[in-house]
Amino acid sequence: MAVGKDEVEIIKPRTDKRQYRRLDLKNSLQVLLISDPDADKCAASMNVSVGAFCDPVGLEGLAHFLEHMLFYASEKYPVEDSYLKYISEGGDLDNIGAATVNNDHSLTA
Numbered sequence: 001m002a003v004g005k006d007e008v009e010i011i012k013p014r015t016d017k018r019q020y021r022r023l024d025l026k027n028s029l030q031v032l033l034i035s036d037p038d039a040d041k042c043a044a045s046m047n048v049s050v051g052a053f054c055d056p057v058g059l060e061g062l063a064h065f066l067e068h069m070l071f072y073a074s075e076k077y078p079v080e081d082s083y084l085k086y087i088s089e090g091g092d093l094d095n096i097g098a099a100t101v102n103n104d105h106s107l108t109a
Helices: 062-069 082-090
Strands: 019-024 030-035 043-048 092-094 103-108
Touching: none
Parallel strands: none
Antiparallel strands: 019 030, 043 103, 092 103
């Protein structure tokens, strides 16, 4: 299957019933959608190719700080950690952390 402007082919085994689709968003994010007819849960995962090793000199800890900003209070979720609580009530939130070269964030519902 080839999807997206780069025409990347997704190779899968013949026995794989899942459907795959690759999208390039206007903001340059690349998305891989997988539909599994036998799944009883859904999941989402985001990988950011920046980590603590990319922190600028004098701003060590910036990646870790920005990770915390994901769950800081906002206009829509004015109480600190209320967005994290909202996500956690719907499923499992895994792999939160600022790694050295990249950051993975995933959830299952």
